[in-house]
Amino acid sequence: RKEVEQDPGPFNVPEGATVAFNCTYSNSASQSFFWYRQDCRKEPKLLMSVYSSGNEDGRFTAQLNRASQYISLLIRDSKLSDSATYLCATFFGNEKLTFGTGTRLTIIP
């Protein structure tokens, strides 16, 4: 089983809709969790950190479910500019970050 798993998509969503996707992790001792956004052929950039039960930043909400070992990302009122690949990552052992393969999201006008 992969340490971090994501549905690769693509998710094609109409503008203004709400979209959510999950990321599961295998190591129950993972301490912190992150969502990164990556535009096509660019470097990833941190979108949100999730240290406890969840985090909200404007239209974006990230939640952590430790019992079921997954984190989720919810995007409300989606914009065309939200089109990107969303990578989740977990932090193991205070040393290294492990990434999922990413979920590709396309917002359709």
Place this chain on the structure above:
Amino acid sequence: DGGITQSPKYLFRKEGQNVTLSCEQNLNHDAMYWYRQDPGQGLRLIYYSQIVNDFQKGDIAEGYSVSREKKESFPLTVTSAQKNPTAFYLCATTVQNTGELFFGEGSRLTVL
């Protein structure tokens, strides 16, 4: 400007040649990382370093080498032993013991 500079941005090499990718940072971050990204495979960790003169292998270190002689610099050498070197290489830094990575713009290596 504060940040992470990777060079070159694009690199072509012939099979059997070694190549070194540069990563320089002026963020004063302790930890530095090298990731490789292939289509559909996400980011895979090659090497990382938490302090000067020390580094650890990541998940796919075979065929790669690094050095950390200065805090600001963490060059990656892709050797001829790496069987599939064509990829997008990303350098990242972080303050110690957090997962909040800052990435450089990446280097695209193509082996002809």
